[in-house]
Amino acid sequence: MTERxxxxxxxxxxxxxxxxxxxxxxRFGDNVVHEGxxxxxxxxxxxxxxxGSGTGKSVLLRxxxxxxxxxxxxxxxxxxxxxxxxxxxRSQVERRFGVLFQRGALFSSLNLQENVALPLIEHAKxxxxxxxxxxxxxxxxxxxxPHAARQFPESLSGGMVKRAALARALALDPDILxxxxxxxxxxxxxxxxxxxxxxxxRDAMGFSVFLVTHDLDTLYxxxxxxxxxxxxxxxxxxxxxxxxxxxxxxxxxYFNGPRGRAAQRSAGPTSSQE
Amino acid sequence: MPNEWITQQxxxxxxxxxxxxxxxxxLKRALQQQGxxxxxxxxxxxxxxxxxxxxxxxxxxxxxxxxxxxxxWASDLPQVQxxxxxxxxxxxxAQLESxxxxxxxxxxxxxxxxxxxxxxxxxxxxxxxxxxxxxxxxTSLLFRPRHWRIxxxxxxxxxxxxxxxxxxxxxxxxxxxxxAFLGATVLQDFGATVxxxxxxxxxxxxxxxxxxxxxLLAGRTASAFTAQLGAMKSNEEIDALKTLGLDPxxxxxxxxxxxxxxxxxxxxxxxxxxxLVGGAVVATLSLDISVSQFITTLQKDVSVTHFxxxxxxxxxxxxxxxxxxxxxxxxxxxxxxxxxAHTTSSVVQAIFMVILIDALAALFFMxxxx
Numbered sequence: 044m045t046e047r048x049x050x051x052x053x054x055x056x057x058x059x060x061x062x063x064x065x066x067x068x069x070r071f072g073d074n075v076v077h078e079g080x081x082x083x084x085x086x087x088x089x090x091x092x093x094x095g096s097g098t099g100k101s102v103l104l105r106x107x108x109x110x111x112x113x114x115x116x117x118x119x120x121x122x123x124x125x126x127x128x129x130x131x132x133r134s135q136v137e138r139r140f141g142v143l144f145q146r147g148a149l150f151s152s153l154n155l156q157e158n159v160a161l162p163l164i165e166h167a168k169x170x171x172x173x174x175x176x177x178x179x180x181x182x183x184x185x186x187x188x189p190h191a192a193r194q195f196p197e198s199l200s201g202g203m204v205k206r207a208a209l210a211r212a213l214a215l216d217p218d219i220l221x222x223x224x225x226x227x228x229x230x231x232x233x234x235x236x237x238x239x240x241x242x243x244x245r246d247a248m249g250f251s252v253f254l255v256t257h258d259l260d261t262l263y264x265x266x267x268x269x270x271x272x273x274x275x276x277x278x279x280x281x282x283x284x285x286x287x288x289x290x291x292x293x294x295x296x297y298f299n300g301p302r303g304r305a306a307q308r309s310a311g312p313t314s315s316q317e
Numbered sequence: 318m319p320n321e322w323i324t325q326q327x328x329x330x331x332x333x334x335x336x337x338x339x340x341x342x343x344l345k346r347a348l349q350q351q352g353x354x355x356x357x358x359x360x361x362x363x364x365x366x367x368x369x370x371x372x373x374x375x376x377x378x379x380x381x382x383x384x385x386x387x388x389x390w391a392s393d394l395p396q397v398q399x400x401x402x403x404x405x406x407x408x409x410x411a412q413l414e415s416x417x418x419x420x421x422x423x424x425x426x427x428x429x430x431x432x433x434x435x436x437x438x439x440x441x442x443x444x445x446x447x448x449x450x451x452x453x454x455x456t457s458l459l460f461r462p463r464h465w466r467i468x469x470x471x472x473x474x475x476x477x478x479x480x481x482x483x484x485x486x487x488x489x490x491x492x493x494x495x496x497a498f499l500g501a502t503v504l505q506d507f508g509a510t511v512x513x514x515x516x517x518x519x520x521x522x523x524x525x526x527x528x529x530x531x532x533l534l535a536g537r538t539a540s541a542f543t544a545q546l547g548a549m550k551s552n553e554e555i556d557a558l559k560t561l562g563l564d565p566x567x568x569x570x571x572x573x574x575x576x577x578x579x580x581x582x583x584x585x586x587x588x589x590x591x592x593l594v595g596g597a598v599v600a601t602l603s604l605d606i607s608v609s610q611f612i613t614t615l616q617k618d619v620s621v622t623h624f625x626x627x628x629x630x631x632x633x634x635x636x637x638x639x640x641x642x643x644x645x646x647x648x649x650x651x652x653x654x655x656x657x658a659h660t661t662s663s664v665v666q667a668i669f670m671v672i673l674i675d676a677l678a679a680l681f682f683m684x685x686x687x
Contacts, residue, residue: 151652167338167370173345180373183408197651216338216368247404248369249397 059086061121061219061251062107068115069102076102078275080116084219089245089252090280091262094272095293100255101145103272104221107253108140109133121218138166141212141250145223147204149196155182155207156192162214181210186240202233206240213244219251226258238264259303263310271297322347331360336371344374361391367398372405381406447644451574454566469572470579477538477573478580482587484537485530489521489588492529493595496520501604510604514614517596522623523682526589527581528675531634534581535667539642542573543663546646547656555647565647574639581635582628589627626687630678637674638667 062084069077076099084090094100105111107118109125118125123136149158159178163169169177179192185206196204205225212220225241226234238261245252254266262269262283270280271294279289287298287307297303322334322344330351336344359379364371376384383390384406387399394402458464500513546569549555558565593615600606645663649655 152654163338167341169338169341173341177370177373180405180408181369183411184369184404189411195652213369216370243404247397247400249401 060084060119061086062253063119064103064107064116065119066116067103067106067113067118069099069106069111070114075275077106077113077116080272080276082270082277082280084251084253086251087245087249088267089241089254089265091266091269092253092255092272093257093262093269093297098272099275100272101223104223104253104255108142108221109137138162138215139218140221141215141217141219142221143205143208143212143223143225145227147196147208149204149208149211151196154193154195155187155199155210158196158207159211159214162211166215178210178214181213182207184244185210185213186236201228202230202237205229205237209237209240213248216248217250219253222252222254222256224256224258225254226256226261231260234258234260235264241265259298259306260309263306323351325351329360331362332375333362333364335366336364336375337366337368338370341370341374344371348374348378361387361394363394364398367401369401369405372402373409375402376406376409381410443648444641444644447647448640450566451570451640454564455571455574458567458571464567466568466572469568470575473573473576474580477534477541477576478584481534481537481580481584485533485584485588486591488533489526489529489592490595492525493517493521493592494599495595496525496592497596497599497604501599511606511614513600513604514596514606514611515618517593517600518615518619519623521589521592521596521627522619523627524675524679526592527585527627527631527634528671529592530581530584530588531631531638531671531675532668534577534584534635535638535671536664538577539638539645539663539667540660542639542642543646543649543660544656546643547649547659550647550649551651551656570640570643573643574636577635577639578632581638582631585628585631589624622687626682630675633674633678634671637670641667641670 060083062082064080064082067077067080067082068075080103082103092100092103102111106113107120112126120136121139123132125133125136128136149155150161153161156175156178159181160171160174163174163177164171167174175192179189182192183189187203187206187210191199191203191207196207199207209222209225212222222241226237229237241252241254242265244250252265254261256262266283268280269283269286271278271286271289271291273291273293278291278294279286286294287303289295298307322332322336322340324331324333361375384402387394387402391399497513497517500516501510504510504512504516546555549569555565555569558568597608597611600611601608642663645659645666649659
């Protein structure tokens with residue numbers, strides 16, 4: 044965490060890997076989800092992971108963050124192999140993750156500022172008052188109005204839940220942010236605002252992002268590279284333009300189908316930021 | 318005062334080092350010791366580490382407006398750190414604390430009492446309304462067998478009736494044994510040990526068999542009903558049923574109520590038998606009353622009225638338990654806490670109602686001389 048800013052120039056450093064997945068195998072009974080999957084996430088980049096339903100995008104995310112033990116292969120996070128670490132070392136590494144679950148997974152018995160303050164109190168050993176103050180800054184950072192801090196998750200709209208969950212994922216200033224379909228269920232305007240927010244925060248805080256998504260607009264607006272999961276492995280991982288040229292039926296359908304073309308058109312003028 | 322984070326040379330103050338969450342407490346202390354910094358001569362040569370917590374402290378120190386123009390006066394600061402400081406300044410520019418009115422203790426306490434009384438009243442009204450709704454739906458479906466949910470009902474009979482047989486039998490067996498011991502101890506002084514048989518038989522046929530089974534099901538099944546329906550409610554499954562034009566009472570509540578109406582009398586019967594067996598075992602083993610004597614006395618002294626009196630209460634208990642369990646399930650709102658609160662409430666209410674009805678029934682049957 045300490046060397047992050049001094050080492051990071053304007054453009055993300057492409058050489059340094061924060062996550063390196065090699066030969067990953069995941070099975071559920073006879074159903075093989077991943078067979079020798081390789082993937083690398085570099086520091087400071089936003090990597091979009093796409094694939095049809097059931098290609099194991101969420102399973103990949105779960106095996107990287109340690110919620111599922113892979114059947115074979117290695118997952119190296121910040122140069123440490125997660126499955127070789129002891130419980131306490133593991134917890135140290137996991138503190139540097141921020142995870143946004145598909146449905147937010149906010150603690151329903153706590154209000155928003157308590158949700159964000161919880162990891163600060165438990166891990167950073169701050170007093171409740173300080174933690175809730177920092178939590179309110181985080182909530183404001185993700186664009187929530189001040190009165191939301193004392194609201195409970197059940198009274199929030201889908202977009203606000205996603206933002207609040209992002210604030211909680213950012214609570215400990217993670218090095219790596221995992222997002223599982225962050226824009227699913229948001230209206231297009233809310234989704235676009237979320238993409239924008241993600242890019243601004245990445246530029247300011249310098250984290251790397253592992254982004255599982257179905258949303259083509261998000262790919263165009265936010266991602267530096269795109270990985271396509273297919274046939275139990277990563278079929279291709281490259282910049283969006285190169286991935287879209289891949290000769291594969293699913294990839295062609297996905298990027299050059301009607302919705303893909305629409306997203307491409309709407310992203311046209313701004314895609315120069317890539 | 319020089320330290321890791323702040324150096325002051327005359328008018329010139331410079332911030333450096335690691336301004337991160339890990340050092341938050343020390344940073345705050347250092348800033349307090351430093352007192353008010355004259356921001357004119359501040360320089361930021363670059364930090365070894367900077368995160369949102371550190372950035373928040375710096376923005377507090379130098380003010381929001383000045384931070385937003387950071388590019389102009391701290392150009393040696395790395396771009397990323399500038400960007401972070403500006404983002405945090407923007408975030409802190411918005412009002413962070415929404416005003417909360419300071420509550421008056423006494424009026425708040427009074428308000429709580431009032432709220433609870435109103436809640437208690439509306440709870441009883443809701444229960445009565447729900448009972449009405451269930452009965453109305455039941456009568457409307459009575460002559461339309463196509464709408465009878467036989468499969469669901471049988472599944473609930475298995476879960477709440479059949480699966481509860483072992484625990485009901487064990488519990489009543491033990492209570493039967495205890496009652497027999499108690500009777501033996503008290504009746505021995507009058508040389509009337511043999512009346513232990515009557516004691517066990519009366520208590521189990523009239524009261525304990527059905528009461529123990531009902532209390533057990535209130536804990537076991539009312540809570541299960543509340544949790545099942547509550548989870549469905551918070552998953553919007555019940556709303557989905559309604560929008561499909563289906564009646565949740567018909568699909569979800571009636572099968573549960575019918576299952577309980579069938580299960581509880583049977584379980585009460587199991588409880589009665591098992592309690593009698595418990596009494597008989599104690600009588601045989603420690604009171605020198607043989608099994609055949611036990612059975613003969615039962616036949617001679619205890620009329621079948623007592624059995625019918627006991628069993629007549631079972632359907633009432635069953636109905637109340639099932640209805641309370643389902644109603645509390647429908648009251649669940651989104652949160653996990655709400656599921657817990659309503660499950661607790663359903664068990665407490667169900668047990669309370671069972672005992673209340675039992676007491677009233679005891680009075681009634683006594684007055685009637687049954």
